[in-house]
Amino acid sequence: MISLSRRTAVHVIGLVILATLPVAADLAGEPFLTTVASRVLIYAIAAVSLDLILGYGAMVSFGHGAFFGVGAYVVGILTHHAFNGSAVPFLPGEWMGTTSAILQWPLAILVSGFFALIIGALSLRTQGVYFIMITLAFAQMLYYFMTSLPTYGGEDGLNVWERSSLPPLDLYNDQQFYYLTLAVLLAFVGLMQRFVNSRFGMVIKGCKQNETRMKALGYPVYRYKLAAFVIAGMGAGLAGALAANHTEFVGPGMMHWTRSGEIMVMVILGGLGTVIGPILGAATLLMMEEVLSQFTEHWMVILGPFLIFVVLFLRGGIYGWLIGPEKGDE
Amino acid sequence: MSDPVLEVIELTKSFGAVAASDGLTFSVKRGEIHALIGPNGAGKTTAIGQLSGEIRPDSGRVRFDGQDVTHMPTYRRAQLGLQRSYQITSLFPDFTAEDNVAMAIQAQQGHSFQFWACAKRDATLRQPARLALKRVGLDDKANVKVTELAHGEQRQLELAMVLATGPTMLLLDEPMAGMGQSESLAMMEILRPLKGEVGILLVEHDMDVVFALADVVSVLVKGTVLMTGTPEQVRANAEVRRAYLGDEG
Numbered sequence: 001m002i003s004l005s006r007r008t009a010v011h012v013i014g015l016v017i018l019a020t021l022p023v024a025a026d027l028a029g030e031p032f033l034t035t036v037a038s039r040v041l042i043y044a045i046a047a048v049s050l051d052l053i054l055g056y057g058a059m060v061s062f063g064h065g066a067f068f069g070v071g072a073y074v075v076g077i078l079t080h081h082a083f084n085g086s087a088v089p090f091l092p093g094e095w096m097g098t099t100s101a102i103l104q105w106p107l108a109i110l111v112s113g114f115f116a117l118i119i120g121a122l123s124l125r126t127q128g129v130y131f132i133m134i135t136l137a138f139a140q141m142l143y144y145f146m147t148s149l150p151t152y153g154g155e156d157g158l159n160v161w162e163r164s165s166l167p168p169l170d171l172y173n174d175q176q177f178y179y180l181t182l183a184v185l186l187a188f189v190g191l192m193q194r195f196v197n198s199r200f201g202m203v204i205k206g207c208k209q210n211e212t213r214m215k216a217l218g219y220p221v222y223r224y225k226l227a228a229f230v231i232a233g234m235g236a237g238l239a240g241a242l243a244a245n246h247t248e249f250v251g252p253g254m255m256h257w258t259r260s261g262e263i264m265v266m267v268i269l270g271g272l273g274t275v276i277g278p279i280l281g282a283a284t285l286l287m288m289e290e291v292l293s294q295f296t297e298h299w300m301v302i303l304g305p306f307l308i309f310v311v312l313f314l315r316g317g318i319y320g321w322l323i324g325p326e327k328g329d330e
Numbered sequence: 331m332s333d334p335v336l337e338v339i340e341l342t343k344s345f346g347a348v349a350a351s352d353g354l355t356f357s358v359k360r361g362e363i364h365a366l367i368g369p370n371g372a373g374k375t376t377a378i379g380q381l382s383g384e385i386r387p388d389s390g391r392v393r394f395d396g397q398d399v400t401h402m403p404t405y406r407r408a409q410l411g412l413q414r415s416y417q418i419t420s421l422f423p424d425f426t427a428e429d430n431v432a433m434a435i436q437a438q439q440g441h442s443f444q445f446w447a448c449a450k451r452d453a454t455l456r457q458p459a460r461l462a463l464k465r466v467g468l469d470d471k472a473n474v475k476v477t478e479l480a481h482g483e484q485r486q487l488e489l490a491m492v493l494a495t496g497p498t499m500l501l502l503d504e505p506m507a508g509m510g511q512s513e514s515l516a517m518m519e520i521l522r523p524l525k526g527e528v529g530i531l532l533v534e535h536d537m538d539v540v541f542a543l544a545d546v547v548s549v550l551v552k553g554t555v556l557m558t559g560t561p562e563q564v565r566a567n568a569e570v571r572r573a574y575l576g577d578e579g
Binding site for chain 2: 227
């Protein structure tokens with residue numbers, strides 16, 4: 001009687017799993033799983049944000065890790081100063097940093113958005129392989145900059161001595177942290193869902209398919225692509241802020257190009273140009289890493305062929321395969 | 331009716347040693363269909379590209395609707411009402427026919443930094459899109475994906491998109507390219523009523539189409555206008571016959 005589309009079924013099952021996971025982990029006597037799942041959710045946010053430009057806009061940014069790292073460093077640096085009682089440099093007045101999430105996280109989003117604005121403004125003047133290379137180059141520049149900045153730990157990185165405070169929540173409680181991250185992910189996914197179907201989203205999708213025609217129709221495409229790039233950077237910054245709390249550590253490794261590559265793999269694995277796919281991609285990649293690395297440290301040997309298999313045989317990624325041939329998520 | 335909506339003044343463009351436009355000068359009046367004919371390599375598509383702003387001329391000027399648009403980017407010219415279509419079909423292949431037209435209409439409705447409302451349920455986009463599709467006879471194909479449309483239908487869609495923007499002037503680069511006889515005739519019936527409403531610069535190889543539709547014909551040879559006149563005058567001109575029409579047999 002009730003006909004449920006396959007897509008709805010996938011969404012409902014996914015939501016149920018996400019909502020009950022910490023409880024199930026406790027019952028199974030594996031509470032550590034909740035921490036692993038939180039990590040998945042954090043990377044899912046980064047992957048969903050990358051997909052806005054990679055999947056919907058066909059802007060192959062190979063430097064998304066940079067914004068992830070910037071977001072993490074904002075939290076790391078503010079906590080560092082709050083903890084040491086030293087003033088944040090280059091700011092007027094003597095601000096000692098903060099551990100309040102209400103301040104830290106929006107700042108992480110703003111600062112990574114600002115970096116995305118600068119990097120995007122320059123990178124989007126190029127196309128194709130040049131765009132890939134220049135985004136990669138900018139990310140590596142930030143990586144080396146942080147590596148050689150001893151004030152904030154240089155290549156050793158920076159311990160985050162205290163997780164963000166967000167009363168009445170306690171971010172040291174793994175379950176609370178998990179549900180908070182889940183709420184942030186769902187809110188972000190909802191936002192992206194609106195974006196990609198709005199007028200703005202149509203312009204981004206149009207640019208992907210035929211940029212010349214978009215210009216001929218009267219669209220200043222550069223502005224729209226830059227706006228999408230900045231939004232994606234802000235999303236990654238938010239994920240970075242959460243990651244800094246999750247690992248209680250920030251380091252230049254978060255900006256390294258391999259990190260950008262990982263996020264890209266998540267998007268491709270899960271399903272390019274869908275809002276939900278990257279979440280599945282993040283879960284698949286990180287769970288594979290988790291499970292396989294227990295057997296061998298060369299777990300990439302298995303991941304590699306698997307990725308090739310997905311790209312070759314599952315058009316539309318894991319999500320496209322799950323919801324069937326009815327065309328990806330709109 | 332008599333003031334020119336588009337003036338092309340001494341346009342020059344070379345690709346290496348080849349002069350694709352060599353002092354190209356002509357003008358198109360408001361609401362008139364002005365055909366641009368010439369043998370292959372005469373520089374017709376290059377001329378269109380310079381008028382739309384996709385190709386930068388080496389020298390010369392383009393005036394549209396009383397403004398100098400020579401250095402204006404493509405999207406600004408399009409916003410002013412100078413729209414073009416392409417010789418090789420240029421659409422949004424993942425979209426439906428209606429989405430394609432809606433995309434064109436959206437471009438004319440101010441900026442698109444609107445992130446919240448769903449564009450697919452936006453009546454201010456969808457209603458005019460339907461109307462434009464109806465105008466070219468594609469109203470029953472509104473929800474068909476572009477890749478599933480026949481070639482002739484794609485050409486019609488291309489026209490629906492430029493018409494939907496309410497243009498002052500159209501640059502049509504071989505709108506009948508690759509069409510069969512009947513499709514070609516249908517396209518002519520779509521273009522004919524535009525006369526008097528929209529200025530059209532028509533690049534076309536099919537002489538039957540040109541002589542049936544055009545008010546004025548300019549013959550382009552080696553990047554320069556050999557002659558401009560009514561279809562009858564052009565047909566009667568011996569030089570044109572030698573340079574171009576003779577080739578057709």
